[in-house]
Amino acid sequence: MEGYPDYDVTAEQDSWDSKTRLVLERRVVIIPKLLFFNPDEARSLEAAVARLLPQTRREPIPVVPFVDEKLARNVTDGTRYEDMPPMRDLWRLFVSTLDEEAQVRHEKRFGALEPETQDMVLGAILKGESRSLSWKKLPARLAFEHIVSTVAAVYYAHPSAWSEIGWGGPKYPGIYVRVRCGRKDPEEAGEVGHVRD
Amino acid sequence: MSATNVGHADVVIVGVGAAGAVLAAKLARAGLSVVALEAGPHRDSEDFASDELSMLYELFWLDERISSGKDPIELGWPNSGRGVGGGTVHFVGYALRFHEDDFRTKTVDGVGEDWPISYQDLEPYYTEVERFNQVSGPTFFPWGPYQGPFPKRSHNPSCMHDTFRRGCERIGARSTAGPMFIITSPTKDRKPCTYRGFCKFGCKPKAKSSTLVTYVPEALRHGATIIANAMVTRVNLGKTGRVESVTYVNKGREFEQKGDTFILSAYSVENVRLLMHSTSASFPDGLANSSGVVGKFLMVHSADFVIGKYDAMIRQYRGPQGLALTQEWYSRKPDDGFVRAYTLETETLQPIEFSKALIRGKGLWGQRLVDEMQDYNHYASFGIVGECLPSENNTVTLSDELDGFGIPRAKVTYSYLDNDKKVIEHSVRKCEEIHDAAGAIETFQYPGSAHLLGTCRMGDDPKTSVVDKWCRTHDVKNLYICDGSVFTTGAGVNPTLTIEALAARTADYVVETKKRREL
Ligand SMILES: Cc1cc2nc3c(=O)[nH]c(=O)nc-3n(C[C@H](O)[C@H](O)[C@H](O)COP(=O)(O)OP(=O)(O)OC[C@H]3O[C@@H](n4cnc5c(N)ncnc54)[C@H](O)[C@@H]3O)c2cc1C
Numbered sequence: 230m231e232g233y234p235d236y237d238v239t240a241e242q243d244s245w246d247s248k249t250r251l252v253l254e255r256r257v258v259i260i261p262k263l264l265f266f267n268p269d270e271a272r273s274l275e276a277a278v279a280r281l282l283p284q285t286r287r288e289p290i291p292v293v294p295f296v297d298e299k300l301a302r303n304v305t306d307g308t309r310y311e312d313m314p315p316m317r318d319l320w321r322l323f324v325s326t327l328d329e330e331a332q333v334r335h336e337k338r339f340g341a342l343e344p345e346t347q348d349m350v351l352g353a354i355l356k357g358e359s360r361s362l363s364w365k366k367l368p369a370r371l372a373f374e375h376i377v378s379t380v381a382a383v384y385y386a387h388p389s390a391w392s393e394i395g396w397g398g399p400k401y402p403g404i405y406v407r408v409r410c411g412r413k414d415p416e417e418a419g420e421v422g423h424v425r426d
Numbered sequence: 427m428s429a430t431n432v433g434h435a436d437v438v439i440v441g442v443g444a445a446g447a448v449l450a451a452k453l454a455r456a457g458l459s460v461v462a463l464e465a466g467p468h469r470d471s472e473d474f475a476s477d478e479l480s481m482l483y484e485l486f487w488l489d490e491r492i493s494s495g496k497d498p499i500e501l502g503w504p505n506s507g508r509g510v511g512g513g514t515v516h517f518v519g520y521a522l523r524f525h526e527d528d529f530r531t532k533t534v535d536g537v538g539e540d541w542p543i544s545y546q547d548l549e550p551y552y553t554e555v556e557r558f559n560q561v562s563g564p565t566f567f568p569w570g571p572y573q574g575p576f577p578k579r580s581h582n583p584s585c586m587h588d589t590f591r592r593g594c595e596r597i598g599a600r601s602t603a604g605p606m607f608i609i610t611s612p613t614k615d616r617k618p619c620t621y622r623g624f625c626k627f628g629c630k631p632k633a634k635s636s637t638l639v640t641y642v643p644e645a646l647r648h649g650a651t652i653i654a655n656a657m658v659t660r661v662n663l664g665k666t667g668r669v670e671s672v673t674y675v676n677k678g679r680e681f682e683q684k685g686d687t688f689i690l691s692a693y694s695v696e697n698v699r700l701l702m703h704s705t706s707a708s709f710p711d712g713l714a715n716s717s718g719v720v721g722k723f724l725m726v727h728s729a730d731f732v733i734g735k736y737d738a739m740i741r742q743y744r745g746p747q748g749l750a751l752t753q754e755w756y757s758r759k760p761d762d763g764f765v766r767a768y769t770l771e772t773e774t775l776q777p778i779e780f781s782k783a784l785i786r787g788k789g790l791w792g793q794r795l796v797d798e799m800q801d802y803n804h805y806a807s808f809g810i811v812g813e814c815l816p817s818e819n820n821t822v823t824l825s826d827e828l829d830g831f832g833i834p835r836a837k838v839t840y841s842y843l844d845n846d847k848k849v850i851e852h853s854v855r856k857c858e859e860i861h862d863a864a865g866a867i868e869t870f871q872y873p874g875s876a877h878l879l880g881t882c883r884m885g886d887d888p889k890t891s892v893v894d895k896w897c898r899t900h901d902v903k904n905l906y907i908c909d910g911s912v913f914t915t916g917a918g919v920n921p922t923l924t925i926e927a928l929a930a931r932t933a934d935y936v937v938e939t940k941k942r943r944e945l
């Protein structure tokens with residue numbers, strides 16, 4: 230399954246409703262300034278995000294600024310699991326654990342490690358096997374899920390990511406017509422190397 | 427009290443979601459003066475963006491609640507709405523009736539509790555709300571007490587629904603296009619469904635019958651006053667033992683709304699928070715809580731997904747977000763090793779939620795996550811709605827931490843019971859069988875829960891329940907609680923049709939009571 234190199238979901242944007250266009254234009258054009266993380270923290274988090282969701286595109290989708298914005302505004306997801314710290318504390322702790330762990334294991338900041346080494350450090354942290362005591366105390370699965378899915382939510386909210394996965398886009402006022410198996414509307418993505426829809 | 431007094435109404439309703447909107451419409455139509463207070467905004471459907479991320483942060487109740495227990499539940503995104511229309515603004519729209527036995531699980535299966543009402547009591551109200559919502563459904567519904575007809579013909583299936591039904595057929599299970607709160611014939615101000623699977627993010631064309639576009643306009647037409655952004659912070663008991671007023675905060679100012687009859691329809695967490703916070707000399711443990719049952723017997727539905735990967739393209743983003751279902755294994759009996767009920771349904775996961783499914787369900791991150799996301803169009807998502815039995819240990823209580831209004835944050839404690847786990851096991855296995863038969867190459871499970879029910883449960887005995895069979899509190903004559911929180915048991919279906927039917931029935935009772943000048 231080889232993807233959709235020729236597909237650009239935004240080719241249809243003139244057919245989208247004005248509210249949606251406004252929301253998406255803002256998202257693509259206005260990149261929030263860092264308010265929550267300091268530059269050092271942001272660098273470490275950038276390095277981690279580049280491993281959590283590796284991007285090869287020439288113009289990477291910005292992720293950290295949007296995570297920072299969520300934290301600066303303290304927009305929570307509605308649930309705080311009992312053993313978890315408040316969201317902001319969790320992220321600060323995650324970032325400090327990245328560097329602490331890199332320091333203990335390799336005597337470098339996280340950002341200075343090779344990608345494969347970063348993956349090993351990250352993997353250990355996400356599994357709750359870090360040597361940092363304060364991170365170790367957290368419920369590993371919940372912490373992992375919060376961090377990774379927050380990052381993924383930013384990424385998969387971006388039209389370039391939609392094109393990448395062949396998602397049909399915000400259909401309205403248009404209508405999907407050919408929706409049965411084996412059929413598709415002309416503007417939907419066709420997959421390279423895939424004959425049968 | 428420094429609150430500004432804003433007058434008096436025959437009926438004051440707290441929360442304008444599924445139940446609150448039905449109540450407001452019917453009571454106003456009957457000629458009563460109605461003031462309905464809603465914590466969130468009153469949106470115009472045109473304000474919705476067709477965008478998953480912004481709507482996730484716009485439509486849901488995201489004020490933090492604390493979640494604990496052995497199986498702590500997720501409370502924001504998959505669980506409650508905020509704003510006029512409440513949870514119906516983001517619900518998928520399955521419109522399912524309870525089965526007859528669902529009202530008497532104790533008698534029939536020796537578990538849970540019997541409701542003080544039967545299917546027959548609710549039957550005319552199911553019909554009433556189906557008609558008003560213009561529910562679209564199949565010509566023949568194969569299970570339970572009601573086979574149809576439904577007001578409107580059902581929707582056309584898309585590939586994911588066909589895939590589900592093909593799998594069912596191959597294992598010899600009946601399936602159907604579900605009755606849905608989604609219209610199939612457009613009206614003057616409601617456009618047709620565009621088949622873009624966005625029901626959980628606000629329906630811009632108004633094809634989905636959320637109360638925002640059905641009962642709320644009806645309420646306004648009949649003169650009800652709906653005050654948005656009005657967070658009720660206290661229910662005030664008068665000297666006569668009747669509720670005298672509620673206090674609410676609007677734009678930072680405090681107001682006091684007086685009335686004859688009060689109905690709480692703020693759903694299973696906020697009702698409890700409000701009652702527990704409204705203590706007085708006669709109710710030191712919370713208003714209407716002489717039984718000590720307020721906040722107990724919280725029930726969810728297990729709502730795990732089983733997601734299958736196919737060689738062929740499914741493109742699950744197309745079609746209504748939900749449509750195909752089966753209740754082939756609805757009534758389980760002791761011989762099966764467990765009892766009670768579940769429904770299997772299709773439910774579209776749009777990209778962000780799908781990424782979450784891979785992260786939670788398969789533990790993915792990094793390149794593997796990106797690679798699997800790349801195959802998004804090859805996945806089909808089937809979900810369970812599994813009955814969970816009531817337990818005194820599953821609760822909503824107050825924590826020590828205050829929110830922005832000075833009310834303690836809710837703490838929600840949840841652990842599955844043994845039977846609940848068996849329901850999950852069985853239903854997940856059936857989903858896998860359906861996927862396999864339909865040709866899936868592999869499947870994975872994405873665990874989760876949905877719906878919040880039962881914290882102010884209904885019963886005949888004032889010692890073991892909070893409201894009577896009319897949703898009136900046993901303790902306070904002019905106080906009703908009417909919404910998902912009064913469920914005695916949860917059945918194996920999505921709850922909203924039943925919530926609306928209960929509200930329609932309670933509205934008739936309130937009108938009749940007023941006529942008889944009982945109050
Ligand atoms: C993702 C998702 C999908 C769903 N799909 C389906 C489905 O397919 N079929 C189905 O039957 N059900 C579905 N549901 C469930 C449905 O949303 C709920 O059952 C229903 O909305 C509950 O109705 P209610 O009247 O009890 O409460 P709600 O609709 O939640 O209404 C409560 C209202 O009270 C307001 N409120 C709370 N506290 C206060 C306060 N202190 N002051 C003032 N106002 C307050 C809230 O803002 C809210 O608007 C789904 C739910 C979710 C989350």
Ligand code: SF4
Nearest residue numbers: 619620623624625629
């Ligand atoms: S799929 Fe249909 S009902 Fe659902 S949001 Fe889109 S238009 Fe509305």
